[in-house]
Amino acid sequence: MDLNKYIRDVVDYPKKGIIFKDLTPLWKDKDAFHQAVVLMAEKVKHEDIDLIVGAESRGFLIGAALAFYMGKGFITVRKPNKLPCKTISAEYELEYGKNILYMHEDAIKQGDKVLIVDDLIATGGTAVAMIDMTKRLGGEIIGSAFVVELAFLNGRQAISDYPVHSLLTY
Secondary structure (H helix, E strand, O other): OOHHHHOEEEEOOOOOOOEEEEOHHHHHOHHHHHHHHHHHHHHHOOOOOOEEEEEOOHHHHHHHHHHHHHOOEEEEEEOOOOOOOOEEEEEEEEOOEEEEEEEEOOOOOOOOEEEEEEEEEOOOHHHHHHHHHHHHOOOEEEEEEEEEEOHHHOHHHHOOOOOEEEEEEO
16 A cells, blocks of 8 residues: 555645645545554564653554554653643754643653654654653653654654654655
8 A cells, every 4th residue: 555645745834835744634544544553563563662652643643553553552742731740841843843742750660662653753853852751751762653754854863863764755
C-alpha cells in the first residue's frame, strides 16, 4: 500500500509559506492507518521498549495505536494546562513558532526504555522536548518513530544521538 496517497498537502497552513502535511486522510482510512501502525512496529520490533511517548495531538493518534499494537504503555505529552498532576515542561521551536510541552513528573521512572513517537518530524523541536523531559525523569531513549519526515527541515539532525525511523520522507 502506498501511504503517500493518504497524505494531503495544505498550502499556507498554519501560515503563509508553509505546506502542511495533513495525515487526516490516513487516519480516516482503516487500512492505511492499520498499515502505518504495522510498518512502524516492524521498524522497532527488535528494540527493548517499555513505554511510548507521544505529543498532543497527532502524536497521540499514532503513539497510542502503536503502543496498543505492541503491548506497551503510552505516555501523553500535553500542551499547557492539560495535565491534572504535577508536571515538568520543555520549551521547543516549531518551523513556524514556539510552544511548551508538559509531562507528568511521575510518567517515567529511572531506567524505563522509551520510544519517542509522533506523526511527523520537521525541525525536530517537539521530539527534542520529549527527549529532554524523558531524560530528566531518568528514562532511556531507545529511538524515535514518525509517519512522515520532512527531511529538508533537518529534524533528524536535532535528535541524531538516537535511531530515527520514518515511514515516508519528503
